[in-house]
Amino acid sequence: MQSGKDNTMTVDATAPPDVSPVIQVRDVWKIFGDRSAEALEAIRKENLSKAEVLDRFEAVVGVREVSFDVHESEIFCIMGLSGSGKSTLVRHINRLIEPTHGEIKVGGVDVGGLNAKELRLLRADRIGMVFQNMALLPHRTVRDNIGFALELRNVDAFTRMQLSDKVIETVSLQGYGDRMPAELSGGMQQRVGLARALAADPEILLMDEPFSALDPLIRRGLQDEFLELSAVMGKTTLFITHDLDEAIRMGSRIAIMKDGVIVQIGTPEDIVTSPADDYVADFVQGISRLKLVFAHTVMQDPEQYSQQGHSLEGTETWPEASPEADLDSLISMAVNREQPVAIREDGKLVGVVTKDALLRGIQGE
Amino acid sequence: MSTSSESTTQETESLAEVAAAQKEAQASGAADREVNRAFATFAEQNEEYYSRTFLKIQQSKLPFLHFNKAALVGSFVWAALRGNWLLFWIGFATDMMAAANLGLVYRFSVAKAAAIEADKSFLIERFSNWTMLHLLAAVLLFVIGRLLIGWLADRFYYRQYSAWRINPKVNSGVSKSRWMVAALIVVLVAPLTLYRSTQEAPEARACIKVARAMQDGKPVDFKSRFDCLTISEVPTVVWLKRPPQFSFPRAEDGTRTMVVKESTAKRPVNLNVWLSEVIDQRIDYAKAFYGYIFDGITKWLRTLLNAIEAVFVGTPWLVTAGLFLLIAFHFAGPRVAIFTAATLIYLGIFGFWQTAMSTVSIVIASTIICVVVGLPLGVWVGKSRRGSAIVTPILDVMQTIPSFVYLLPAVAFFSIGKPPGILATVIFSMPPMVRLTALGIKQVPESTKEAALAFGASPRQLLTRVELPLATPSIMAGVNQVVMMSLSMAVIAAIIGAGGLGFIVVDALGQSQVGRGMLAGIAIALIAMVIDRIVQRANRSGS
Numbered sequence: 001m002q003s004g005k006d007n008t009m010t011v012d013a014t015a016p017p018d019v020s021p022v023i024q025v026r027d028v029w030k031i032f033g034d035r036s037a038e039a040l041e042a043i044r045k046e047n048l049s050k051a052e053v054l055d056r057f058e059a060v061v062g063v064r065e066v067s068f069d070v071h072e073s074e075i076f077c078i079m080g081l082s083g084s085g086k087s088t089l090v091r092h093i094n095r096l097i098e099p100t101h102g103e104i105k106v107g108g109v110d111v112g113g114l115n116a117k118e119l120r121l122l123r124a125d126r127i128g129m130v131f132q133n134m135a136l137l138p139h140r141t142v143r144d145n146i147g148f149a150l151e152l153r154n155v156d157a158f159t160r161m162q163l164s165d166k167v168i169e170t171v172s173l174q175g176y177g178d179r180m181p182a183e184l185s186g187g188m189q190q191r192v193g194l195a196r197a198l199a200a201d202p203e204i205l206l207m208d209e210p211f212s213a214l215d216p217l218i219r220r221g222l223q224d225e226f227l228e229l230s231a232v233m234g235k236t237t238l239f240i241t242h243d244l245d246e247a248i249r250m251g252s253r254i255a256i257m258k259d260g261v262i263v264q265i266g267t268p269e270d271i272v273t274s275p276a277d278d279y280v281a282d283f284v285q286g287i288s289r290l291k292l293v294f295a296h297t298v299m300q301d302p303e304q305y306s307q308q309g310h311s312l313e314g315t316e317t318w319p320e321a322s323p324e325a326d327l328d329s330l331i332s333m334a335v336n337r338e339q340p341v342a343i344r345e346d347g348k349l350v351g352v353v354t355k356d357a358l359l360r361g362i363q364g365e
Numbered sequence: 366m367s368t369s370s371e372s373t374t375q376e377t378e379s380l381a382e383v384a385a386a387q388k389e390a391q392a393s394g395a396a397d398r399e400v401n402r403a404f405a406t407f408a409e410q411n412e413e414y415y416s417r418t419f420l421k422i423q424q425s426k427l428p429f430l431h432f433n434k435a436a437l438v439g440s441f442v443w444a445a446l447r448g449n450w451l452l453f454w455i456g457f458a459t460d461m462m463a464a465a466n467l468g469l470v471y472r473f474s475v476a477k478a479a480a481i482e483a484d485k486s487f488l489i490e491r492f493s494n495w496t497m498l499h500l501l502a503a504v505l506l507f508v509i510g511r512l513l514i515g516w517l518a519d520r521f522y523y524r525q526y527s528a529w530r531i532n533p534k535v536n537s538g539v540s541k542s543r544w545m546v547a548a549l550i551v552v553l554v555a556p557l558t559l560y561r562s563t564q565e566a567p568e569a570r571a572c573i574k575v576a577r578a579m580q581d582g583k584p585v586d587f588k589s590r591f592d593c594l595t596i597s598e599v600p601t602v603v604w605l606k607r608p609p610q611f612s613f614p615r616a617e618d619g620t621r622t623m624v625v626k627e628s629t630a631k632r633p634v635n636l637n638v639w640l641s642e643v644i645d646q647r648i649d650y651a652k653a654f655y656g657y658i659f660d661g662i663t664k665w666l667r668t669l670l671n672a673i674e675a676v677f678v679g680t681p682w683l684v685t686a687g688l689f690l691l692i693a694f695h696f697a698g699p700r701v702a703i704f705t706a707a708t709l710i711y712l713g714i715f716g717f718w719q720t721a722m723s724t725v726s727i728v729i730a731s732t733i734i735c736v737v738v739g740l741p742l743g744v745w746v747g748k749s750r751r752g753s754a755i756v757t758p759i760l761d762v763m764q765t766i767p768s769f770v771y772l773l774p775a776v777a778f779f780s781i782g783k784p785p786g787i788l789a790t791v792i793f794s795m796p797p798m799v800r801l802t803a804l805g806i807k808q809v810p811e812s813t814k815e816a817a818l819a820f821g822a823s824p825r826q827l828l829t830r831v832e833l834p835l836a837t838p839s840i841m842a843g844v845n846q847v848v849m850m851s852l853s854m855a856v857i858a859a860i861i862g863a864g865g866l867g868f869i870v871v872d873a874l875g876q877s878q879v880g881r882g883m884l885a886g887i888a889i890a891l892i893a894m895v896i897d898r899i900v901q902r903a904n905r906s907g908s
Binding site: 094096116119120121122123124125127128129131133135136137138139148149151152153196200206 | 815816817819822830831837
């Protein structure tokens with residue numbers, strides 16, 4: 001799991017900024033109701049609240065002025081509570097829902113400009129989707145469920161079977177190909193859901209709370225497996241969840257949504273160490289920082305350290321770590337030692353982490 | 366304080382218990398008083414009696430033979446005073462029925478006196494019998510009615526009290542104005558009803574004579590005028606001139622022409638006669654000028670039926686029977702196959718084979734048409750809001766119309782025979798096909814459809830790969846119902862010449878040959894059971 005995470009992290013970090021993102025969402029609004037256009041205009045002019053819009057236009061604001069990019073091979077998490085518009089938002093990417101206003105580009109192509117046939121091709125070829133309630137077809141075997149997207153593209157039965165069997169192996173469902181979905185447990189059904197999304201080998205995965213309906217142990221297992229898979233396959237993933245722990249585990253970057261608005265976008269560390277507002281801070285409170293906060297955040301400047309009356313003698317004998325080491329590994333080094341941890345980059349001492357700093361780092365002050 | 370705490374804990378505990386019990390008793394006493402006050406406010410008069418009774422009801426202590434004496438005596442008057450209109454109507458109705466029976470006693474004693482005068486012994490006996498019976502009925506109705514009201518009174522009144530607790534606008538207490546309303550109802554209803562029970566009502570035809578006499582200005586006595594107005598058929602208000610007569614003779618070149626002839630009848634007719642004639646003319650018109658449409662439909666139905674009959678009637682009975690057994694065994698297992706065999710033997714030994722096969726042919730023909738037409742219609746209803754808005758009310762009406770009535774349009778446009786029989790059968794048994802298909806389509810989870818769309822399904826793929834397969838159990842239930850309803854209608858359609866087993870029943874009825882009719886009836890029932898079993902089992906194993 002750790003390796004998977006590191007992998008996606010590095011991909012994200014090293015992604016050159018000039019490479020155009022796979023998914024581009026620009027100023028997207030979704031207002032439900034018969035008078036949505038009117039409502040949109042009024043909101044933009046008068047900056048109405050959700051309740052006011054409902055009152056005046058009998059319209060519900062689902063998504064409000066949302067913009068973000070998802071880069072190649074990135075797992076981009078959208079986290080929000082129920083009713084925050086995250087599921088609505090993700091359905092805009094493959095245009096299951098039409099935006100009231102705004103532009104969505106997938107691979108540089110404006111999704112809103114596609115005709116029905118092109119849209120079907122986009123959905124069948126380039127975007128795979130996994131649903132919270134699995135939404136498998138109960139009258140088809142696992143294999144036929146997995147081959148469903150291929151079947152819709154009129155791929156012949158033999159190729160379909162070959163491809164499906166390959167994906168069945170990928171999600172470790174060997175031997176279950178001829179079972180009916182109802183015979184499988186929830187976790188296995190969601191593997192089928194994942195396999196179905198992967199079968200057509202799409203570039204993009206849309207995952208709408210895929211693991212939310214599962215019990216915690218199975219959820220964790222599937223999360224790990226998905227991270228491993230993702231590290232290997234490098235699919236650009238838009239991952240919806242209402243669980244911040246999950247978002248932090250899975251996400252290269254996280255967008256936090258509230259009432260249809262994206263409150264903050266950032267890496268897990270950004271979110272945890274510098275929450276944009278009280279709402280996010282509230283969420284972040286209970287999150288373990290051990291694997292999210294790194295040495296460069298908690299370390300002290302060596303000079304400052306010496307000015308406080310400490311000696312920098314014999315730093316060679318101190319335990320050493322890089323600025324990217326997380327709190328967890330720093331703690332392992334610091335226990336049973338008198339000395340603080342020396343943080344070195346290219347052999348040069350760049351910082352000192354004392355036990356006090358470690359404790360404060362865990363606490364998040 | 367400290368000493369008391371040192372005393373045995375048991376004692377303090379028991380003391381505390383006693384105190385608590387006392388407090389509770391006080392509280393419950395207070396609650397009792399509170400409830401009693403509510404009882405009293407509700408009852409207004411005689412509040413002590415009602416408080417006591419309601420308390421007993423609440424404690425489930427009301428004896429089974431508890432009667433409210435005021436209600437026993439006052440019946441609907443009591444109910445009206447207390448504002449319980451349901452009891453008012455029950456009490457008033459039973460008393461009215463008793464009174465009407467007394468009226469009949471009077472009427473038959475008058476008739477008996479007339480019979481004695483005319484010296485007709487059998488009439489004397491009949492009328493004295495009837496007089497006795499109605500006298501007995503009057504007494505029984507009165508006594509039972511009163512007892513019923515007396516028994517129900519407090520129980521219903523308590524319910525009224527419960528409703529009043531929730532909604533204070535519910536009638537409570539005693540009110541003169543309600544008594545006035547009740548008196549008005551009695552005055553409006555009772556005299557005329559009692560008058561009707563003492564009189565022989567004039568026949569409708571007699572009243573038409575009276576009406577004509579009055580139109581002609583002849584003198585008519587007051588009693589017959591009054592009787593015709595009040596206790597006979599509802600008087601005819603609308604009188605219309607007879608509509609002109611249409612006829613559609615063929616011209617020399619074979620085309621139809623229309624000839625209109627003013628009616629020569631002097632007398633006006635009532636609305637019923639007028640509209641019946643107009644409808645007949647419109648149908649004649651349609652048949653004369655658009656006959657080719659009906660002929661075409663008849664031809665197609667005939668062809669379909671002939672093809673099916675060729676299989677069932679035209680094949681040697683051994684082959685057909687073997688085929689049925691095979692189907693039953695394959696789809697429904699050995700037990701149903703044995704039952705099927707018994708049915709086939711029954712049909713064979715009583716000589717019903719060909720007739721039964723002809724009925725089965727009609728059922729199959731109509732089932733095929735129902736599925737071919739009903740399935741797409743059902744899909745449309747299930748998927749489109751407008752389709753549902755258009756078709757659902759039509760289906761509602763179709764299902765409330767009695768099956769006999771469907772024979773009318775079939776006969777009107779297609780005359781008699783097997784094709785109109787199939788048509789009537791189709792119309793009768795179509796609704797469940799449409800409804801259950803629509804239900805099946807609607808029941809497909811939104812999320813499943815969304816998933817299919819997300820993987821790039823076209824509307825057509827969505828229908829054929831997702832919606833129809835998921836709706837199959839419901840659709841098959843629809844087919845089962847269609848088959849059963851077709852069978853029942855195919856029997857009724859024998860009245861318009863559809864033949865088959867139904868014809869034997871209709872014919873036997875006409876000639877009072879109960880035995881023959883019964884045997885054919887049993888054959889129909891057996892066929893119905895066999896079909897039902899096979900289709901149901903096939904469904905269950907299929908899904």
